[in-house]
Amino acid sequence: MKNVDQNTITQAVLERMGNMPDARLKTIVTSLVHHLHDFAREVQLTEQELMHAIEFLTQTGQKCDDKRQEFILLSDVLGLSMLTVAMNNQKPAGCTEATVFGPFFVEGAPKVALGGDVAQGAPGQPCSVSGRVVGSRGQPVVHALIEVWQADEEGFYDVQRPELRAPQARASMQADGDGRFHFKTIVAEAYPIPTDGPVGALLRAMGRHPWRPAHLHFMIKAPGFETLITHVFRNGDQYLESDAVFGVRESLIADWVKQPDGNTLLQFDFVLNESHD
Amino acid sequence: MKNVDQNTITQAVLERMGNMPDARLKTIVTSLVHHLHDFAREVQLTEQELMHAIEFLTQTGQKCDDKRQEFILLSDVLGLSMLTVAMNNQKPAGCTEATVFGPFFVEGAPKVALGGDVAQGAPGQPCSVSGRVVGSRGQPVVHALIEVWQADEEGFYDVQRPELRAPQARASMQADGDGRFHFKTIVAEAYPIPTDGPVGALLRAMGRHPWRPAHLHFMIKAPGFETLITHVFRNGDQYLESDAVFGVRESLIADWVKQPDGNTLLQFDFVLNESHD
Numbered sequence: 001m002k003n004v005d006q007n008t009i010t011q012a013v014l015e016r017m018g019n020m021p022d023a024r025l026k027t028i029v030t031s032l033v034h035h036l037h038d039f040a041r042e043v044q045l046t047e048q049e050l051m052h053a054i055e056f057l058t059q060t061g062q063k064c065d066d067k068r069q070e071f072i073l074l075s076d077v078l079g080l081s082m083l084t085v086a087m088n089n090q091k092p093a094g095c096t097e098a099t100v101f102g103p104f105f106v107e108g109a110p111k112v113a114l115g116g117d118v119a120q121g122a123p124g125q126p127c128s129v130s131g132r133v134v135g136s137r138g139q140p141v142v143h144a145l146i147e148v149w150q151a152d153e154e155g156f157y158d159v160q161r162p163e164l165r166a167p168q169a170r171a172s173m174q175a176d177g178d179g180r181f182h183f184k185t186i187v188a189e190a191y192p193i194p195t196d197g198p199v200g201a202l203l204r205a206m207g208r209h210p211w212r213p214a215h216l217h218f219m220i221k222a223p224g225f226e227t228l229i230t231h232v233f234r235n236g237d238q239y240l241e242s243d244a245v246f247g248v249r250e251s252l253i254a255d256w257v258k259q260p261d262g263n264t265l266l267q268f269d270f271v272l273n274e275s276h277d
Numbered sequence: 278m279k280n281v282d283q284n285t286i287t288q289a290v291l292e293r294m295g296n297m298p299d300a301r302l303k304t305i306v307t308s309l310v311h312h313l314h315d316f317a318r319e320v321q322l323t324e325q326e327l328m329h330a331i332e333f334l335t336q337t338g339q340k341c342d343d344k345r346q347e348f349i350l351l352s353d354v355l356g357l358s359m360l361t362v363a364m365n366n367q368k369p370a371g372c373t374e375a376t377v378f379g380p381f382f383v384e385g386a387p388k389v390a391l392g393g394d395v396a397q398g399a400p401g402q403p404c405s406v407s408g409r410v411v412g413s414r415g416q417p418v419v420h421a422l423i424e425v426w427q428a429d430e431e432g433f434y435d436v437q438r439p440e441l442r443a444p445q446a447r448a449s450m451q452a453d454g455d456g457r458f459h460f461k462t463i464v465a466e467a468y469p470i471p472t473d474g475p476v477g478a479l480l481r482a483m484g485r486h487p488w489r490p491a492h493l494h495f496m497i498k499a500p501g502f503e504t505l506i507t508h509v510f511r512n513g514d515q516y517l518e519s520d521a522v523f524g525v526r527e528s529l530i531a532d533w534v535k536q537p538d539g540n541t542l543l544q545f546d547f548v549l550n551e552s553h554d
Binding site: 010012013016020032036039042047054058061062078080081087088205206241248250 | 278280296312313317318321356359360363365378517525
C-alpha cells in the first residue's frame with residue numbers, strides 16, 4: 001500500500017498482519033497499534049517528540065542489567081503493573097490481596113530455617129515476623145514456600161549496594177506442617193524508588209515524589225493454590241496514601257508493634273486461593 | 278489513594294500529575310496513560326504477558342548502540358514513524374513529500390564536491406544522480422545543503438559493516454548557485470531491515486517480511502525553507518506495495534534508467550516548502 005496518510009496508516013499496518021499465526025499475539029498487537037496510533041494522533045505528536053520518546057525508551061533499556069529493571073519501574077509508576085495485578089488477581093473475599101511484584105526480587109535467595117535471620121547484617125532495627133498460611137476454608141497450607149524480601153533502614157535493597165558480596169534482607173523458607181512461619185529481620189522503612197535513571201527523570205517531570213511506604217515483600221507458593229505475590233505495609237507510614245507505584249491495599253496494612261525491649265513484632269496471616277487449573 | 282482497582286487506577290495516576298509543570302508533557306503523558314491502561318484492559322493483559330513485554334522492550338533498548346537504533350525500527354514497523362511524518366509534513370501541493378528518517382543516518386558524513394563520488398568503494402552498479410532544489414515558486418534554493426545516504430548492492434549500509442574503517446555510500450554536499458546538484462554513486466537495491474534483534478523476531482511473529490524497496494535517502498536543508506527528509510524510490514521494485522515501514526509515496530518513485538554503457542541515470546528535483554517560523 002502506497003501513499004498512506006495519518007488516518008489510513010492504521011488499517012495498512014493491521015492488514016499487514018493478516019497472516020499472523022498466534023491468535024492471542026494478534027489480538028494484543030492489533031489493540032496496541034490502534035492505541036499507539038490514536039495516542040499519536042490525539043496529541044499530534046511531533047517528530048522531535050517521537051525522537052525524545054525513542055531516546056527515553058533506549059535509555060530505559062540501557063539502564064537495565066541483572067540487578068536493575070528500569071522498564072518494570074516505568075510500568076510501576078505509570079500504574080500499568082498495579083492495573084495488571086488488579087485484573088489478574090480477583091480472588092474470593094477473605095483471600096489475601098495481591099500487589100505489585102516490583103523490580104527487586106532475585107531468584108535463588110538464601111534458604112533460612114524457621115526462626116532464622118533474614119537480615120544477614122542489613123542495617124535496621126530488629127523485627128520478629130510471624131504468621132500462618134491458610135487456604136480459603138482456614139485449612140493450613142502445609143510447608144508453603146515463602147519468599148520474603150525488603151529494603152533496609154536506609155531504604156536500599158541488597159541489589160542496590162554494589163559493595164555487598166552476599167544477599168541481605170531476602171530469604172526463602174518453608175512454613176511448618178501447620179502452615180506457620182516465623183523469622184527475624186529488620187524493620188522495613190519507606191524508601192524512594194531509584195531516581196538516578198530515566199524513570200526518576202520522568203517522575204521529576206511529572207512533579208511526583210518517588211516514595212514507597214514501608215513494606216515487606218512476600219511471594220507464597222504451594223501446590224493446589226494460586227501463587228500469592230503481595231506486600232505487608234506498615235501502619236502509620238506517611239506514604240500509604242501516595243505510594244509511587246499505587247500498590248497499597250487497606251487489607252495489607254498491619255501494625256508493626258514496637259516492644260519495650262526495642263524489638264518490633266509483626267504478625268500477619270496469609271489466605272491463599274485454591275487454584276482451579 | 279489506596280485500594281485502586283483496574284478501573285479507578287487510571288484516574289489515580291492522572292491525579293498524581295496535578296503538579297506537572299510542563300503543560301505539553303502533561304498532555305502527552307495524560308493521553309499515554311489513558312491509552313496504555315485502555316490497551317491493557319481491552320486485551321485483559323496477563324501478568325506473564327506484561328513481563329514478556331518488559332523483556333521485549335529491555336532487549337530492544339539493549340540492542341541499541343551508536344550504530345543501531347532498534348526503537349526507531351520498532352516505531353517504523355508499527356507505522357508510528359510514518360504516521361508522525363504524515364501528521365507533521367502536510368505541505369502545499371507541488372512540494373516534495375516527506376517520508377521516514379530511518380535508523381541509518383549518521384552525523385558528519387564526508388563532504389563531497391558536486392560531481393564527486395559518494396560510494397567510496399561500496400559495492401554496486403554505477404549510478405549518476407542529478408537534480409535541482411527549488412522553492413514552491415520554482416526559485417532556486419541556492420547552495421542547499423544535501424545529505425544523501427543509501428544501502429549498497431548487498432543491502433547493507435556502511436554502519437552495518439563492522440569491518441569498514443571509513444564511511445561509504447553517504448555524503449554531504451552543497452547545491453550550486455542555481456540549486457543544482459549531481460554526484461556519482463551506486464544503484465540502491467532493496468534490502469531487509471535488520472532482523473537479528475527483537476524487531477526482527479516481532480516481524481516473524483507477525484508473519485511479515487522485512488523488505489524495503491530500493492531507495493536513496495535525502496535530507497535537504499536551507500535557510501528560509503522547511504527541512505525535507507525523504508527518499509527517492511526506484512520504479513519497478515517489487516516491494517513498493519509492501520514496504521516494511523510504510524514509507525512509499527507515489528510522488529517519490531522515479532525511473533532509474535540503465536544506459537547502454539552500464540551506467541544508471543537518476544534525475545530528481547526537490548521542491549522545498551518555505552518556512553513560516
